[in-house]
Amino acid sequence: MTLTQSLLVIVLLIATSAFFSLAEICLAASRRLRLRQMADEGDLRAERVLRVQEQPGHYFTVVQIGLNAVAILGGVVGEGSLSPYFARIFVLWFSPETAQGAAFAASFVTIIAVFLVFADLFPKRLGMNDPERIAVRMVGPMQVLITTFKPMVWLFTRSTDLLFKLLGIPAHRAETITSADILAMTEAGARAGVLAAREQQVIANVFELDTRLVNSVMTSRDRIAWFQKDDPEVVLRARIVAEPFSAYPICDGDIDHVLGYVDAKDMFQRVLSSQPLALDQGVPLHKALVVFDRLSLTEVLEQFRQAKEDFAIVVNEYSLVVGVITLNDVMSTVMGDLVGPQDEEQQIVQRDENSWLMDGVTPIQDVLRALDIDGLPHGDQYETLAGFLMVMLRRVPKKTDCVSSMGYTFEVMDVDSHRIDQVMVTRATASA
Known part of the structure; x- marks a missing residue:
């Protein structure tokens, strides 16, 4: 085989490997909600992708057969076609035996690098950019390959299913969507500029209704x-x-x-x-x-x-x-x-970059949001800022009482008939 023929074979193998890599990543990355929307709009290919996602065993078996076969052939063809040319170069500086070993290593690294970039990294990043659109285009050719290699696919799929059964691992993909998943998506949308920060906060507040008393x-x-x-x-x-x-x-x-x-x-x-x-x-x-x-x-x-x-x-x-x-x-x-009155009786007033004046009855969720922290100690034992201070002090607070927690100092500024009216919250690092 001439060098030109070998290079053409390598290009063909790279294209084949890129096809399977793209098919793999676009199916795995496709969002079911987006595919369902496309199917409802009349795209029958999206419905086929949804069915494949429900039982992807045969699909991924064909992908792995293709990737492994191409990898083996690429190594054989690449090493055999490039090694003689590298050997002719290296023999100018090394002995024939050393030049032969260096030529093998050089051809191996070259083939690996080319396959890694063009047959793996590039198609996978391409597939991640718009997985649903690419998946609906790939599902047709992949189903043809599944039918073509059906006996081999059946054998490998059964073997894999048996292994899953022996290990007690569910063979089907779980499609439950939690509130945390939705919040993560809205946060990503806010970072990408698809959602305004205010809109994302409203969505987060809606989910907070279930946990707020x-x-x-x-x-x-x-x-x-x-x-x-x-x-x-x-x-x-x-x-x-x-x-x-x-x-x-x-x-x-x-x-x-x-x-x-x-x-x-x-x-x-x-x-x-x-x-x-x-x-x-x-x-x-x-x-x-x-x-x-x-x-x-x-x-x-x-x-x-x-x-x-x-x-x-x-x-x-x-x-x-x-x-x-x-x-x-x-x-x-x-x-x-x-929503709500905009008056002077706000429960949280930010005095400067590192201090806030808060009402004792301020809901603890609002305190956490204002201070940008995830939680305070014993969070299940109180609902308000005053309750937090009582739990931490183990008594009814008095004026000038302080509690330090999570990098903040909470100082009682005013008490009226055992009711905490105002609390000064200061970022601890500000006074350090």
């Missing part, structure tokens, strides 16, 4: 504005002006005996129409939805949907009122500062 976003008991059932109109007006909310619980004696609630819109309409505002003179009293304080926000959303309400009383296991929650509170968790 009601008491992390509710208005706590000591901040509830409520009315006695027999409060005079002058008291109602003063309370509404001082504490404007969308709804007010109506109680009999104390806050733990809730009769219902009044909607601020109803009261506003009565004021505009010059009607009495007293509760015993026609102000509509709505039945209050009552939810347990250990429910997740997802469960609360479902209860809002079923009851067709957007306001609920939150009670603990002793049937004591611990807070109130609105649909807007839940949506504020999802949308962040796109």
Whole structure:
């Protein structure tokens, strides 16, 4: 065989190996969601790729037969065709025996390098760029090869299936998709510029609803504005002006005996129409939805949907009122500062690059997000920043008490009747 003929054979073998490498990587990298979308749009080839992905044994058997056969032939042809020419060069400086060994090594390295670049690395990187589009083009030729080499494929596939069975390894690909998978995809999309950072954060917040409890976003008991059932109109007006909310619980004696609630819109309409505002003179009293304080926000959303309400009383296991929650509170968790009042009573205020002033009732998830950390010690024992400080100190904190954790210092700045009002959070490295 002349050098030209040998080089043509090597080029053909490289092209064949590149074909099998491309077929292998594009099937493995193809996303089922994207293939299903292409199939729904009418691409029958995408449906064939999906079927192959469900049982890829025969497909990968043909790939490995082709790759191994080409690798062996490439080594034989390459070594036999290139060694004499390398030997003629090396014999100018070395003895014939040394030149022969060096020629073999040079031809071996050359063939390996050429195959590695053009038959492996390049086609695999090409296949990773757009795996679904390439997979639908490769599936037809590959199925022809599967049919052509069916006896050999059957033998090797059965042998592999037997080995899987002996080792107790599942032979089929698991297609479960978790929330972590979706979040990872959205983060990758944000890094690639496909999703805006705000959009990615909203998606992450939606998944957080399942793990975030009601008491992390509710208005706590000591901040509830409520009315006695027999409060005079002058008291109602003063309370509404001082504490404007969308709804007010109506109680009999104390806050733990809730009769219902009044909607601020109803009261506003009565004021505009010059009607009495007293509760015993026609102000509509709505039945209050009552939810347990250990429910997740997802469960609360479902209860809002079923009851067709957007306001609920939150009670603990002793049937004591611990807070109130609105649909807007839940949506504020999802949308962040796109929903909800923008006032001076923000729970987290960043003072500078390394310090934050936080309210004691700030949900711990918001604290973690503001500080860009994954968690704090004993995270299952509290829901708020105040709860974290109590767990760490093992007592009710006092003013100037400090806790250091995860590279941050948490200092109690103000306490009101055992309630932690403000906490100064400082990055520890900033003061070092």
